[in-house]
Amino acid sequence: MDELRLYTWIAVGGTFGLYFFLAWWARAGSTSEFYAAGGGITPLQNGMAIGADWMSAASFISMAGLIAFLGYGGSVFLMGWTGGYVLLAMCLAPYMRKHGKFTVPEFIGDRFYSRTARIVAVVCLIIASVTYIIGQMKGVGVAFSRFLEVEYDVGLYIGMGVVFVYATLGGMKGITYTQIAQYVVLITAYTIPAIFISLQLTGNPIPQLGLGSTLADGSGVYLLDKLDMVVTDLGFKEYTTSSLGSVEMFAYTMSLMIGTAGLPHVIMRFFTVPSVKAARQSAGYALVFIALLYTVAPAVGAMARFNLINTIEPVAGQNLEYDQRPQWFKDWERTGLLQFEDKNGDGKIQYTSNAETNEMVKVDRDIMVLANPSIANLPNWVIALVAAGGLAAALSTAAGLLLAISSAVSHDLMKGVLVPDMSEKNELLASRIVMTLSILFAGYLGLNPPGFAAGTVALAFGLAASSIFPALMMGIFSKNMSSKAAIAGMCSGLGVTMLYVFQHKGIMFIPGTSFLGGMEPNWFLGISPNAFGSIGALVNFGVAFAVLKVTGPAPKEIQDLVENFRTPHGKIAAAHDH
Amino acid sequence: MEARSYWQENLRLILICLAIWFVVSFGFGLLLVEPLNAIRLGGYKLGFWFAQQGSIYTFVGLIFWYTAQMNKLDKKHNVEDQ
Numbered sequence: 001m002d003e004l005r006l007y008t009w010i011a012v013g014g015t016f017g018l019y020f021f022l023a024w025w026a027r028a029g030s031t032s033e034f035y036a037a038g039g040g041i042t043p044l045q046n047g048m049a050i051g052a053d054w055m056s057a058a059s060f061i062s063m064a065g066l067i068a069f070l071g072y073g074g075s076v077f078l079m080g081w082t083g084g085y086v087l088l089a090m091c092l093a094p095y096m097r098k099h100g101k102f103t104v105p106e107f108i109g110d111r112f113y114s115r116t117a118r119i120v121a122v123v124c125l126i127i128a129s130v131t132y133i134i135g136q137m138k139g140v141g142v143a144f145s146r147f148l149e150v151e152y153d154v155g156l157y158i159g160m161g162v163v164f165v166y167a168t169l170g171g172m173k174g175i176t177y178t179q180i181a182q183y184v185v186l187i188t189a190y191t192i193p194a195i196f197i198s199l200q201l202t203g204n205p206i207p208q209l210g211l212g213s214t215l216a217d218g219s220g221v222y223l224l225d226k227l228d229m230v231v232t233d234l235g236f237k238e239y240t241t242s243s244l245g246s247v248e249m250f251a252y253t254m255s256l257m258i259g260t261a262g263l264p265h266v267i268m269r270f271f272t273v274p275s276v277k278a279a280r281q282s283a284g285y286a287l288v289f290i291a292l293l294y295t296v297a298p299a300v301g302a303m304a305r306f307n308l309i310n311t312i313e314p315v316a317g318q319n320l321e322y323d324q325r326p327q328w329f330k331d332w333e334r335t336g337l338l339q340f341e342d343k344n345g346d347g348k349i350q351y352t353s354n355a356e357t358n359e360m361v362k363v364d365r366d367i368m369v370l371a372n373p374s375i376a377n378l379p380n381w382v383i384a385l386v387a388a389g390g391l392a393a394a395l396s397t398a399a400g401l402l403l404a405i406s407s408a409v410s411h412d413l414m415k416g417v418l419v420p421d422m423s424e425k426n427e428l429l430a431s432r433i434v435m436t437l438s439i440l441f442a443g444y445l446g447l448n449p450p451g452f453a454a455g456t457v458a459l460a461f462g463l464a465a466s467s468i469f470p471a472l473m474m475g476i477f478s479k480n481m482s483s484k485a486a487i488a489g490m491c492s493g494l495g496v497t498m499l500y501v502f503q504h505k506g507i508m509f510i511p512g513t514s515f516l517g518g519m520e521p522n523w524f525l526g527i528s529p530n531a532f533g534s535i536g537a538l539v540n541f542g543v544a545f546a547v548l549k550v551t552g553p554a555p556k557e558i559q560d561l562v563e564n565f566r567t568p569h570g571k572i573a574a575a576h577d578h
Numbered sequence: 579m580e581a582r583s584y585w586q587e588n589l590r591l592i593l594i595c596l597a598i599w600f601v602v603s604f605g606f607g608l609l610l611v612e613p614l615n616a617i618r619l620g621g622y623k624l625g626f627w628f629a630q631q632g633s634i635y636t637f638v639g640l641i642f643w644y645t646a647q648m649n650k651l652d653k654k655h656n657v658e659d660q
Contacts, residue, residue, distance in 0.1 A: 072626055072629065072630075075629035075630050078629070079603045082637055083633070086599045086637050086641060090641075091592065098659070208631060212622040214621065224621045225621065240623050241612075253604065277645075277649060277658070280645045280648060281645055283641055283645075284641040287638050567584060568659035569658060
């Protein structure tokens with residue numbers, strides 16, 4: 001076994017051992033501990049746990065790669081995936097915490113005094129969470145197969161086993177403490193390579209400042225100016241100004257922001273703190289911990305793009321000989337994620353924007369973060385750390401999603417609708433069984449990723465943005481909002497968004513069923529399906545207020561319930577049941 | 579009408595925060611990005627900086643400011659939950 005694999009096994013094995021220990025130490029004994037960690041988590045702890053819960057394989061592995069190739073256009077992810085926390089902190093989390101229930105569908109059911117509303121919310125939650133889990137499971141499989149050279153399947157089974165132990169044993173309590181540990185692992189793994197690379201390129205160890213500094217080669221040229229110059233020389237769009245189109249960027253950023261605020265596995269984490277004040281504070285801490293990664297990511301992306309081009313064409317016109325290519329190039333060629341084709345037969349590598357002459361036939365965006373440490377010649381222990389960090393990001397998000405699904409099924413569907421007189425002990429058992437089934441289902445989807453896996457992120461954010469977020473906002477800020485109006489709004493927002501996504505990407509993403517085609521000329525106002533959640537949300541608000549006008553306001557006792565959760569003090573009003 | 583004035587003051591704070599939230603991200607980062615890019619912040623073009631750095635720092639500051647203001651407001655109206 002070579003040195004790198006040994007280090008990687010130590011890093012991965014060590015962190016997994018830690019997660020098991022925490023799970024055993026923080027095992028859950030009641031439904032309150034299982035769903036909401038007994039309400040005893042401090043804001044600082046919760047902030048870290050939210051950070052790990054939120055930052056998935058996509059944030060850790062894919063985002064910097066996307067930014068590297070989109071440049072300024074990649075800003076939609078940076079603003080979209082952080083701006084939602086402002087909405088959570090001010091508009092949602094404090095009032096939902098005051099109401100004091102375990103799940104998002106339960107809040108919607110109580111506020112809209114309707115079982116139908118609760119069931120609609122459960123359906124949205126399950127679709128959004130399951131589509132999200134597929135990506136995490138794939139992330140686990142890929143990380144294992146790339147770094148530990150075990151089969152993809154075996155990696156996936158190991159990942160499922162680890163999640164099974166700590167999620168079913170500890171519920172929310174166990175998940176919270178492991179997520180805190182996972183946050184520390186993933187942020188260390190993300191920032192250390194970034195610090196090294198920033199230091200190499202600019203002499204400034206802080207990546208956020210390094211990105212705005214001059215190059216360390218003595219030329220006195222700013223890194224971003226040089227990057228703009230080399231990418232335009234190769235025929236690509238200028239890095240710092242390459243836009244996706246302003247309507248599209250606006251709609252996309254808005255969709256991601258309100259989608260983030262409406263994702264149930266994130267909202268649930270705010271039910272674990274002891275007070276309304278603590279709920280507000282934990283949103284602030286959460287964003288600090290998230291911002292640590294999100295402000296480093298643009299530096300990682302830009303520097304990775306710079307290093308990649310610099311390796312291939314160190315001086316303009318002097319291209320790298322294919323036989324002289326570095327080891328990391330060969331490693332990633334073996335995975336098929338990097339492909340070279342010597343089109344003009346000169347034995348050198350030409351990388352340009354022109355599809356006819358470009359010889360870097362494939363540069364998968366996902367390899368940028370993973371290959372970054374080797375491109376920059378960093379020591380092996382740093383590469384081992386990145387493997388452990390990627391796994392921590394995928395596992396922590398998977399656990400949070402699994403808990404959201406299992407609590408929706410056991411608490412909202414079984415206890416809330418089907419078997420209302422279930423004892424607490426049986427409910428706890430039921431939620432553990434549902435959790436186990438969800439893990440098996442998620443594992444199955446990871447082994448047989450449906451063809452539509454790539455398109456599903458659009459669906460998860462679209463659903464959360466167009467159905468859950470508006471329903472919660474109206475439930476809190478409009479005292480009159482009635483059950484009929486809210487259900488009509490949720491269904492139409494959801495319907496419009498799904499219709500738009502399906503008509504351009506195929507029904508359930510099956511190729512050939514997209515009746516308007518994926519072509520840009522058919523996009524409404526030039527908005528892509530990924531960015532359509534914000535339009536769906538507008539439809540939701542519009543329909544709900546129109547129906548409210550026709551059918552009349554919510555009853556007095558519901559208006560009192562709203563008054564009650566708007567102020568932090570006093571008892572929670574008795575749950576309303578129909 | 580103690581509860582009503584508490585809620586009105588809370589809404590006012592939320593509106594102030596969301597206005598700033600909108601201006602730094604959608605305003606400076608997207609709609610006004612081109613004119614702002616004429617201004618430099620070290621190696622950063624200012625509009626680009628707001629889109630990839632500045633908006634995020636502002637979001638963090640906003641949440642802490644709002645939390646502090648709400649703690650004061652809770653005390654003033656005597657509605658703290660602990």
